[in-house]
Amino acid sequence: GDSVTQMEGPVTLSEEAFLTINCTYTATGYPSLFWYVQYPGEGLQLLLKATKADDKGSNKGFEATYRKETTSFHLEKGSVQVSDSAVYFCALSPSTGRRALTFGSGTRLQVQP
Amino acid sequence: GAVVSQHPSWVICKSGTSVKIECRSLDFQATTMFWYRQFPKQSLMLMATSNEGSKATYEQGVEKDKFLINHASLTLSTLTVTSAHPEDSSFYICSARDSGGAGSEQYFGPGTRLTVT
Numbered sequence: 001g002d003s004v005t006q007m008e009g010p011v012t013l014s015e016e017a018f019l020t021i022n023c024t025y026t027a028t029g030y031p032s033l034f035w036y037v038q039y040p041g042e043g044l045q046l047l048l049k050a051t052k053a054d055d056k057g058s059n060k061g062f063e064a065t066y067r068k069e070t071t072s073f074h075l076e077k078g079s080v081q082v083s084d085s086a087v088y089f090c091a092l093s094p095s096t097g098r099r100a101l102t103f104g105s106g107t108r109l110q111v112q113p
Numbered sequence: 114g115a116v117v118s119q120h121p122s123w124v125i126c127k128s129g130t131s132v133k134i135e136c137r138s139l140d141f142q143a144t145t146m147f148w149y150r151q152f153p154k155q156s157l158m159l160m161a162t163s164n165e166g167s168k169a170t171y172e173q174g175v176e177k178d179k180f181l182i183n184h185a186s187l188t189l190s191t192l193t194v195t196s197a198h199p200e201d202s203s204f205y206i207c208s209a210r211d212s213g214g215a216g217s218e219q220y221f222g223p224g225t226r227l228t229v230t
Contacts, residue, residue, distance in 0.1 A: 036221075043206060043223035044157075089156065093219070099210065100147055101219060103156045 002027040006090045006104035013080055013111050021075040021107045023064075023090035031092040033057075033066050033073040034101070038087045047075075047088070080111045115141050117209050119222035126197055126229055133193045134225045136207030142187035143209035147219065148180075151204040163190040187212065197229045 006023040013019060025033065035047040035057070048057030053068035062077045073090060090104040116139040126132050136146055144165050149157040161182055162170040169182035179201075181193040190209075194201055204226050208219040 032218075034218075044208075044221040046218065046220075049218065099145075099219075100159050100162055101157075101208070102159075105156045106154075108154075 002031070002092060002094060002102045004090050004092055004102055004104035006088075006107055008105070009087075009108040011107060011109045013109070015082055015111055015113050016079045017111075019075070019077040019080045019084075019109065021088055021090075021109070023073045023075065023104060025071050025073065025090075025092050027071075027092055027094060027102075029095050030068075031094050033064070034091045034093070035062070035064055035073070035075050036089040036091060036103075038089065038106075040086070044089065080109070082111045082113055085109055085111045115209075115211055115220040117207065117220045117222040119205075119207055119225050121225060122223060123226040124228070126227070128198055128229055129196055131193055131195045132197055132227060133191055134205055134207075134227075136190045136192070136209070136222050138188045138209040138211075138220070141209075141211045141220075143190075144187065144212040146184060146190040146207055146209045148182060148190075148192050149206045149208070151206060151224070153204075157206060160192075194227065197227070199229045202227055202229045 003026045032051045034049045036044045037047045048059040050057040050066035056065045064075045087106045089106045091101045093099045118137045120135045146163040148160045151157045163184040165184045171177045184190040206224040208221045
């Protein structure tokens with residue numbers, strides 16, 4: 001079945017540091033890929049998405065590129081802020097069927113001033 | 114943007130009682146809604162897919178008689194935890210897919226924290 005693997009956290013960075021959170025997936029066909037963010041005490045929010053190979057999703061300074069050849073969708077940000085502290089989830093949705101999301105385990109990011 | 118609400122946001126109930134959680138799509142119609150469960154500091158686990166006008170599709174290992182799902186309209190799905198026990202305490206999250214949208218994006222509710230005492 002489909003699966004998503006992302007790096008374990010927590011990831012602790014200083015403000016303005018470069019962020020990478022690795023995500024790889026296993027799926028048949030051409031799934032859509034997503035990054036969701038969950039701030040403390042809040043629900044999931046879509047951060048960015050990509051629906052086909054080589055697409056780059058971007059939002060709020062975060063970027064991720066859909067790499068079919070390496071089945072990856074790594075999340076990057078050039079300069080993190082304290083307000084980016086949250087849990088980040090990589091997820092995929094198959095291109096057919098019910099399109100339910102399969103989530104990775106989540107990576108907690110802590111940014112220190 | 115698309116908004117999904119959940120009610121209640123938190124609930125405490127006694128063991129053996131039933132609790133109903135509502136999930137509403139406020140500004141779009143959703144033929145399909147999903148119910149997830151999230152344990153502390155863990156990822157979301159899909160429980161079931163709620164289909165408007167038909168029976169829900171449950172994931173393996175999820176008791177359909179315990180977690181009753183009703184999707185009576187294009188904007189409302191309900192999850193009823195029957196005869197709740199302390200191990201049912203969790204964070205329940207719903208999501209909805211815009212029936213009129215071409216993509217596969219889901220919009221998430223803020224979640225409902227259930228505590229069974």
